[in-house]
Amino acid sequence: EVQLWESGGGLVQPGGSLRLSCAASGFTFNTFAMNWVRQSPGKGLEWVSGISASGGATYSADSVKGRFTISRDNSKNTLFLQMNSLRAEDTAVYYCAKHRAAVTYPSDYWGQGILVTVSS
């Protein structure tokens, strides 16, 4: 059974940093692209970042480029999102999701999400 478990969320002040982790199990982690998708309270889904199976290619939304960095440790079956220079508008539930194959494919499994609140 595929399982994705996010951790590392919480309350952070504007301008601060946070690192999200996503522990994966139930599939061969190093053969699938992964991504982060967020959802602000009461709003729709917003893609944040994606990463290839090897980690050699990364992609990011314009809204987070230069501030957020996606990475993965295939030896530990874990996906990361390093978030710097956080803003109030980054407040959202962050989902870790597995692609069916490469990043151009849809996400077929999602974690339950973790809340990040940026506020003073």
Place this chain on the structure above:
Amino acid sequence: SYVLTQPPSVSVAPGKTATITCGGNNIGSKSVHWYQQKPGQAPLLVIFDDSDRPSGIPERFSGSNAGNTATLTISRVEAGDEADFYCQVWDTTSDHCVFGGGTKLTVL
């Protein structure tokens, strides 16, 4: 950047057919995926590659894509289908994943 446009809401009576559209410039040339999200839950993939269903998704869910509009159709709608639905594509020009704004399906 590529934009996907969905109606904010669609209402349908139980047992009837719900149609949710997703508009985009020449979207027919892209692969469209659809997600269902119920309150407090993570999104669930219900249609991929325009019209394919993942294992476990009822045949009542179907999709099509041509021209500037992709469509998700839910036949014989049930109360349990009430949810937000999002379309999604990969934009090869920007190398970005793009979601539509979402459509709230209400079962009357």
